[in-house]
Amino acid sequence: MTPRNLRAAAALGAAALAVGALAPAAAASPTGIVWEDTCQAGYQCGHLDVPLSYQDSSAGTVRLALARLPATDQAGKLGTIFYNPGGPGSSGRFAPALTPSLHARFDIVDFDPRGVGASSKIHCFTDPAQLEVLQRALGTFPLTRAAEQQQIADTRVVTDLCEQNAGPLANHLSTGTIARDLDRLRVAFDEPKLRYYGKSYGTYVAETYANLFPGRVGSLALDAVDDPVRWSTGPAPMSYRLQGFADGPRALQSFLDACASRCAFDYDEILNRLERGPITVTDMTGRQVVVTYQNAIARIHGYLTDARSAPELAAFLQALADPASPAPASTGGPPDIDSLLGGGATLCSDAANPREPAVWWDFAHRADRVGRGFGPFDVYKTLPCATWGVADTGRYAGPWNHPTAPILLLANRQGDLETPYAGAQRTERLLADARLLTLDTYGHGSRGKSACVDAWLDRYFAQGAVPAPGTLCAPEE
Structure with missing residues (x-):
């Protein structure tokens, strides 16, 4: 989920309230793609109907848009x-x-996973007024005990609405089920083995697929790698287990080192000032924006997911230090609330989490000592899982080391706040046959940021070649 976008959408009151009904039976055969007459330029659109439950064939179907x-x-x-x-x-x-070479030699197919986008979706809200509580519940973190209690109460309202309104699909959204959908797509496109590129959560989809269907693995490129053990199991909140916040100081320091000769601000003093109260800045469009501590952490986190955003991060921090300096304008439109809550159902179905919301406070403070601000921002992302009782019988939680064809892992060694570099290193050792290719930068995802990385993607998909152990690529910028 992307709580930053959830918060923005709730503030605007913009969300589709369409009912995510289960799809009717497809006109084509159960494994056949129905192609559509209209599509975005350059693409061919279609849909595939798949079982709602792979454990109960009588439960109906859902529609995957592709x-x-x-x-x-x-x-x-x-x-x-x-x-x-x-x-x-x-x-x-x-x-x-993906890359020019891959675009030349391969059709590239994506689908909206069940619960997302143009595929069958859940919906939690029946009245636009209910979105007000979403703004308070998600995409933020508490700084006081009173705020913590209010966030717990608001989050419970959201998860109660989801349990009342989401329907049966909410309990069939685990990654194990989504990986089975991916195998149906492989068959529908007449591919004997799966070729796949996934980023971030998409790597967990691939890890799950590889261990459900090890003999069907062709070439899987996993960019910004999630540790599947920490994703799925453990006593702490899943967002604490992943330890993305631990890469926050590393990525930040890389930025500050590069910025040292040009940046006239004190980062820690900026956070100290924000903890005392909000700062009003003027963005480059002339609009005045009130920035809270939580808002600032969310934006800094976002900028650090791509080293190419360093100029915008520098301008934002300079504006906080000196409100006479213009701040970069916020970007991005309102998200699809139903899709993001469908993603939340996936996350809560996959990951073991405590059932007592109060424990998030202690884990957030532990994380804050490791990555100031980034810790609580990360940890509170999974608070809804404490009170949302979704459970999918198709969930997969290991083992993760079934023998497969070689799998290519990509990761950034200077820090990735979403999928930390240490998780990619653990996953290389965990999977039966994986090879880690490292990019020497910070940020989330490596494809498109280095000719070296992209060349290895071309070789891997065309020839099955993987780099030597310890191979390090340089970024283009």
Whole structure:
């Protein structure tokens, strides 16, 4: 989930309240794709109906919306690469070209996972007024005990609404079920083995697929790697177990080192000032914006997910230090609330979490001592899982070391606040046959940031080649 976007959408009161009904029976065969007449330019759109439950064939079906980006060299086409952009809760129906070479030699197919985008979705809200509580409940973290109690109460209202209104699909959204949907897509596209590129949460989809269907693995490229053991199991909140906040200081220090000769601000003093109260800045459009401590951490976190955003981060911090300096404008439109809550159901179905909301406070403070601000921002992302009782019989929680064809892992060694570098290192040792390719930068995701990384992606999908152990690539910028 992306709580930053949830908060913005709730503030605007913008969300679709359409009922995410289960799909009717498809006109084509159970494994057949129904192609549609209209689509985004350059793509071919369709849908595939799959079982609501892979354990109960009588439960009905759900619809997966998909799109294909055709290979530009159809005569020399090598097959299909499936794509997942991450999340959970993110739509990725229209996949990017990945690299020029891969776009030439492969069709690239993505689908909105069940619960997301144009696929069958849950809905939690029946009245736009109910969105007001969402703004208070998600995408933030408490600084006081009183605020903590209010956030727990507001979060419970949201999860109660989801339990009342989401319908049966909410209990069939685990990654184990989504991986089985991916296998149905593989069959529908007549691919004997799965070729796949996934980023962030998309790596957990691939890890699950590889261990449910090890003999069907062709080429899986996992970019910004989630540790599947820490994702799925453990006594602490899952958002604490992943330890993304531990990479926050490392990524921040990389930024500050590069910025040292040009940046006239004291980062810690900025946070000290925000803890005393909000700061009003003027953005580059002339709009005045009130920035709270929580708002600032969310924006800093977002900028640190891509080293190419360093100029915007520098301008934002300078504006907080000197309100006469213009701040960069916020970007991004309102998210699809139903999709993001569908992603929340996936996360809460997958991951073991405490059932007592009060324990999040202590874990957040432990995390804050490791990564100031980033710790509580991360930890409170999973607070809804304490009170949302979703459970999918299709959930998969290991083992994770079934023998497969070689799997390529990509990670950034200077820090990744979403999927920390240490998690990629653990996963290389955990999977039966994985090889880690490291990019020497900070941020979330490596593809498209280095000619070296992209060249290895080309070799891996075309030839099955993986780099030597310990290979390090340099970024382009």
